[in-house]
Amino acid sequence: MAHKGVQNEESTGASFPTVCKYPLCCLFLYVSRLLQALKLHSHTSEKMAIKAPRFSLLWLPCLLLLITTCVSATLLNPPRLGVLRGTTGRRSPLSSSSKDYQTFFYNQTLDHFNYRPESFTTFKQRYVVNFNYWGGANSSAPIFVYLGEESPLDYDLEGIGFLSDNAPRFNALIVYIEHRYYGKSIPFGSREEALKNASTLGYFSSAQALADYAEVITNLKKNLSAETSPVIVVGASYGGMLASWFRLKYPHIALGALASSAPILYFDDITPQNGYYSIVTKDFREVSESCYNTIRHSWSEIDRVASQANGLSVLSKRFKTCFPLNTSSELKDYLDTIYAEAAQYDHPPTYPVTVVCGGIDGAPKGTDVLGRVFAGLAAFRRNRSCYDPNEYNYPSETTVGWRWQTCSEMVIPIGRGSNDTMFPASPFDLNIYIEYCKKLYDVPPRPHWITTNYGGHDIKLVLQRFASNIIFSNGLRDPYSSGGVLENISDSVVAIHTAKGSHCLDILPASQHDPKWLVMQRKIVLEIIDGWLAKYYIDLLESLQS
Structure with a gap:
């Protein structure tokens, strides 16, 4: 057995391979947001910390492939199985230097x-x-x-x-x-x-x-x-x-x-595809029927506004996004993840689902659907100066590793039908998933190997x-x-x-x-x-x- 002293972990967000074999949508979003951040930084005195891996120009040849292969993150990236909320690279690891260890x-x-x-x-x-x-x-x-x-x-x-x-x-x-x-x-x-x-x-x-x-x-x-x-x-x-x-x-x-x-x-x-999002929906509905209804109706309202002239600009301003939205899906996937995280980690004493619904239901009288949804986001994220729709998408050690695991054997078929949850339809399609994983790694997953x-x-x-x-x-x-x-x-x-x-x-x-x-x-x-x-x-x- 090799014995070594306790060492401090290096930053987990700083070393990733310079080859085109990782979750493509996340990388595209990362690169585009990095470039926008640099541009924004040159026009403002506000410093913005971006927790993301080192960028290498060797990623650039992948961009055309990224643009042609990005599909809904909700469809292909199931909610991750994290023990602790917020350990995907957004939080510094706990020190292992305690004398107890x-x-x-x-x-x-x-x-x-x-x-x-x-x-x-x-x-x-x-x-x-x-x-x-x-x-x-x-x-x-x-x-x-x-x-x-x-x-x-x-x-x-x-x-x-x-x-x-x-x-x-x-x-x-x-x-x-x-x-x-x-x-x-x-x-x-x-x-x-x-x-x-x-x-x-x-x-x-x-x-x-x-x-x-x-x-x-x-x-x-x-x-x-x-x-x-x-x-x-x-x-x-x-x-x-x-x-x-x-x-x-x-x-x-x-x-x-x-x-x-x-x-x-x-x-x-073994488990219905919609099992996960059915419980997210139940959690919100049990806390507040009006909150549930607001969220359920918000998706079509986001699409309606986005379809109008300068609609994405309007949504970017209304949701105070740190960068201009490229698609309405960016915002919808962000809100999807917020609601899923709130339900999955609905721990006492804060109870995040109650926090989100408190913001939605507590919006001033006459506030429209999008205004109420934003109020829920602000309550959950504690009134930030801006909100980054891709905060969950930046590659981290966990997301890169877990993507391989879910593209090899841990194929968890989470999906949603048309009217079975408070979310828009996003069914799990195994054939699409297999092709997605093959594009990432040149090998298909084994979806039935776990059982x-x-x-x-x-x-x-x-x-x-x-x-x-x-x-x-x-x-x-x-x-x-x-x-x-x-x-x-x-x-x-x-x-x-x-x-x-x-x-x-x-x-x-x-x-x-x-x-x-x-x-x-x-x-x-x-x-x-x-x-x-x-x-x-x-x-x-x-x-x-x-």
Whole structure:
């Protein structure tokens, strides 16, 4: 095991490969906005910070291709599975320099699944350990392992409270493992080389990530002489999928798994396409019927204004966009993402959906539809001097990595019909999606591989026969809960959900202001884990005595 001291993460928005293989619409928007920003800067004294990767002239040959291939971002880019709101490059990562954490790097195998010579190439995979609460190997004290998702590890160290909040209760060792191709866990020596093309990206998969975690955990237990210490894996969002799949694939390594907000059923046709946006719609409608109606009618009003002479200029002024709008879709996609984010992360005590609707409903009497929608945007974004419709589109480490993952195996078919949500129709078309991904990477996605590899169809019939010790925890205000496991599968594969919960809320740091239903949800989870460990220690004692 290679040991190194804790290091500060470099800026995650500054190093991207200079080849034309990434989400094309985002790049086109980035380049056009960068040029406009430079022009605007020369005419104003107001400084504007643009959180975006370094621009290289080597991107320019792609622009004609970009112009011809850009289609609705809503259609092709599903809402991302982020554990924490705002970790797509718009927020600085949390520092890992706390004295509570020790950072290590494991020499990880590039390819776990074949024996070609190049498969044995290694890269440094980062993991972080907190020894403060551990009862030690002699007492077989448990190990809580957080399985990293589609972001650098730094965000998780303080943003994920479940492990540090509860490790003292269990005398547990805390371990966070970073997902390959994110943060400092980059194969091929550099991010540029690792993300260069499909040949180097081909080792970037969930199965490889699970095998990575298995190697790190096994090696760590051996180094600590903690072979009898039980492991509980914890994950959230995409990481929650990984946690549940890890328990199924590696039951000899993990005693149990907590999968928070894990939409493992949002593949193939298991979950209706409109599941996600149906819940966004329900969230807004439950808060305010008038707010819901305003949003529902706003899309056609935006198109109506845009179709008029100087209509885009009018919309740009009315919504105080930082740059002139190129199309009405820019504005609509921006608002779409705002509403989806508000619903997905509708956490107490702020409750973003209520904030948006408070702005819409609180607009002065006589305000037209667009004025009310803008008031909702201003309330959500706290009255900025201007609003950037592409703030969610600038390439970041997470968006670039996640685009490959969703264009290879994580094909989540989110779409909308004509009148089934408060949003305009945007159905998911697999054929269009396949062509889009082929243009990006020269390889098609495998849309059915997740269910082939991990299952999902008839999940209760299948898992009740052999699976055990998995908690699926959800909040029903989370749009991704539509693809989650919401019913108990067996006595030990259980579903815990709250009507008012949101995305990954249950594993965020506990607060004295947490509502009672959230406190109870966490209490039930801990009692279940207590039961797993109690049974394990009884079995361990019997095995030692036999």
